[in-house]
Amino acid sequence: MSAQMTGLAGDKASGEAESQGQAGSTIPVTCHGVIGKLAISADLGVAFGLVEENGEQGGALRACCGQAPVPFEIRQEELIGGSMEGACDFRVWYCRPDCRVAGKPIRRLRKSARMSCATEEAAAQAVQLLRDAALPKKKCVQRRLLVILNPCSGRGRARKAFSKHVRPILEAAGFHLDFRETKGPGHATEIVKDAHLETVDAVVAVGGDGTIFEILQGYFNGADWEQRVKTPFCLVPSGSGNALAANCGLWTLETAAYAICKGRTRPLDIFSVVQPPSQRYFAFLSIYYGMMANLDHGTDHLRWMGSCRFTLGAIHEILQQRKYAATVAYLPAASRHFACEDVPHKTLGEKGCGHTEADAPSMNHQSHNGKEQSQDAPIACPDSDQKTTPGSCSSAGPPLPLLRALGPRDALKLGSIAEVHPGWQVLTPQETSFFAAVNLPMLDFHSRTGPEADFDSGCLDIVYVPEIANRRQGLEWLGLLGKGQHLERSITHLRKARAMIIEPHSTGTYLVVDGEAIPYKRVYLEVHPSLCNAIVA
Ligand SMILES: Nc1ncnc2c1ncn2[C@@H]1O[C@H](COP(=O)(O)OP(=O)(O)OP(=O)(O)O)[C@@H](O)[C@H]1O
Numbered sequence: 001m002s003a004q005m006t007g008l009a010g011d012k013a014s015g016e017a018e019s020q021g022q023a024g025s026t027i028p029v030t031c032h033g034v035i036g037k038l039a040i041s042a043d044l045g046v047a048f049g050l051v052e053e054n055g056e057q058g059g060a061l062r063a064c065c066g067q068a069p070v071p072f073e074i075r076q077e078e079l080i081g082g083s084m085e086g087a088c089d090f091r092v093w094y095c096r097p098d099c100r101v102a103g104k105p106i107r108r109l110r111k112s113a114r115m116s117c118a119t120e121e122a123a124a125q126a127v128q129l130l131r132d133a134a135l136p137k138k139k140c141v142q143r144r145l146l147v148i149l150n151p152c153s154g155r156g157r158a159r160k161a162f163s164k165h166v167r168p169i170l171e172a173a174g175f176h177l178d179f180r181e182t183k184g185p186g187h188a189t190e191i192v193k194d195a196h197l198e199t200v201d202a203v204v205a206v207g208g209d210g211t212i213f214e215i216l217q218g219y220f221n222g223a224d225w226e227q228r229v230k231t232p233f234c235l236v237p238s239g240s241g242n243a244l245a246a247n248c249g250l251w252t253l254e255t256a257a258y259a260i261c262k263g264r265t266r267p268l269d270i271f272s273v274v275q276p277p278s279q280r281y282f283a284f285l286s287i288y289y290g291m292m293a294n295l296d297h298g299t300d301h302l303r304w305m306g307s308c309r310f311t312l313g314a315i316h317e318i319l320q321q322r323k324y325a326a327t328v329a330y331l332p333a334a335s336r337h338f339a340c341e342d343v344p345h346k347t348l349g350e351k352g353c354g355h356t357e358a359d360a361p362s363m364n365h366q367s368h369n370g371k372e373q374s375q376d377a378p379i380a381c382p383d384s385d386q387k388t389t390p391g392s393c394s395s396a397g398p399p400l401p402l403l404r405a406l407g408p409r410d411a412l413k414l415g416s417i418a419e420v421h422p423g424w425q426v427l428t429p430q431e432t433s434f435f436a437a438v439n440l441p442m443l444d445f446h447s448r449t450g451p452e453a454d455f456d457s458g459c460l461d462i463v464y465v466p467e468i469a470n471r472r473q474g475l476e477w478l479g480l481l482g483k484g485q486h487l488e489r490s491i492t493h494l495r496k497a498r499a500m501i502i503e504p505h506s507t508g509t510y511l512v513v514d515g516e517a518i519p520y521k522r523v524y525l526e527v528h529p530s531l532c533n534a535i536v537a
Pocket residue numbers: 150151152153154155182183184185186187207208209210211212214238239240241242243515516
């Protein structure tokens with residue numbers, strides 16, 4: 001901490017903050033009976049310095065933490081804010097990194113230091129200065145959050161966990177919380193539909209990916225969806241899988257709370273999931289059937305196990321050695337993002353992708369929020385209308401130019417789609433032991449299913465295994481999946497797609513989008529690059 005911040009020889013008695021110009025303010029305080037000054041700066045953070053009996057600065061900068069003053073400073077990036085504690089007492093809140101193991105996300109531990117001022121006004125002023133210094137002003141302009149808590153997510157401990165680990169941090173940062181609890185499935189969508197998202201800095205889900213999925217549906221309500229998607233969302237991990245939190249580096253409740261306070265965001269692709277005649281969902285994570293669907297949706301009754309239910313479900317599926325059939329057609333991401341040669345693991349029997357961007361139908365790229373395609377504005381399609389094109393089934397949300405270019409849905413033959421629509425390909429074989437199309441690398445904290453997927457890649461990564469030879473190979477493959485090393489095995493195939501159609505054929509499985517089962521019938525998907533913003537660590 002610089003000497004500039006520690007200008008400590010001020011007026012002890014007044015209890016007023018002294019302005020230090022650009023550097024910040026200093027406030028006379030006591031900490032465990034030791035007289036000192038608290039220097040607060042939006043650039044440098046916080047420093048508590050001792051004042052010796054003659055009123056001069058007491059040697060090296062020291063601050064108070066615990067029972068005795070110890071050398072101490074809080075950098076601005078660690079500072080969260082402050083809270084009042086009794087009449088003249090207040091607490092400085094900050095989050096310290098817990099571990100910095102290479103390649104691992106940084107976890108943060110919540111910490112605080114208690115101090116006193118001469119008057120209640122001075123303490124309140126210190127709290128306000130701490131909050132102002134901690135928050136990135138351009139990002140958290142309103143200091144309001146819409147918090148949606150699903151009390152039934154994960155093992156049902158979200159409420160307690162939020163009160164204990166998250167609320168104190170958000171309140172110390174000075175956020176006003178518009179706090180809502182869901183009353184049942186679909187309620188989170190209704191809450192967001194009715195909310196004025198422009199009045200909050202972020203929508204915070206306290207639950208799992210299903211809660212985020214429901215929230216996302218609420219974003220696309222009404223004609224002003226383009227404005228609404230600008231409000232970032234965040235998952236405070238309290239569910240079973242918590243994939244969004246895992247991908248955003250929010251590995252603990254405190255880390256998530258800290259990230260909300262700092263307001264760092266990343267653009268995130270969203271994909272439309274259309275089931276004619278009239279259903280359209282918006283998804284952020286994945287679509288799968290077969291093994292993945294069964295180990296996720298099929299283990300819902302084991303919710304009490306937490307994320308262990310997925311491991312158990314996966315082992316059960318591997319031991320069963322089942323294969324699942326579906327016709328999958330896709331439009332490869334042969335564009336600025338990915339040259340075809342960049343994509344390893346070509347499938348036997350599949351045509352090489354010698355297409356160019358010009359080959360694919362309606363290749364005009366979407367800009368953020370799909371503004372470039374305003375001429376493709378979606379058409380509302382009544383349930384009875386069987387002639388609508390696949391991409392036209394929505395009353396709100398971005399246009400679907402790639403699906404729309406396919407023409408009337410009832411004329412679309414998936415098996416021969418490539419002959420009629422250059423650029424499209426059909427995945428072979430139809431039967432696979434494993435199939436998942438993912439928008440983000442991690443499907444929970446323990447599996448990197450799509451290690452090459454990225455937030456704003458503009459495509460879905462289709463990861464599939466035509467055949468797992470035996471149980472031993474299956475269990476070994478599962479182990480590699482956890483580390484994201486399964487792509488190194490020749491049995492694993494990867495395709496990158498900007499649009500996709502899946503027609504499932506097998507019985508005994510589900511079609512699962514972002515962990516939620518949807519009707520088991522043909523589904524059309526299209527990626528909307530960088531449409532939303534997620535809060536990241
Ligand atoms: N009050 C409620 N009572 C019962 N179910 C609810 C309630 N609120 C939401 N739900 C439902 O709970 C389900 C599970 O929620 P969520 O996905 O957040 O947790 P999870 O399944 O444990 O986590 P993950 O999806 O990350 O594995 C959702 O399908 C949602 O519709």
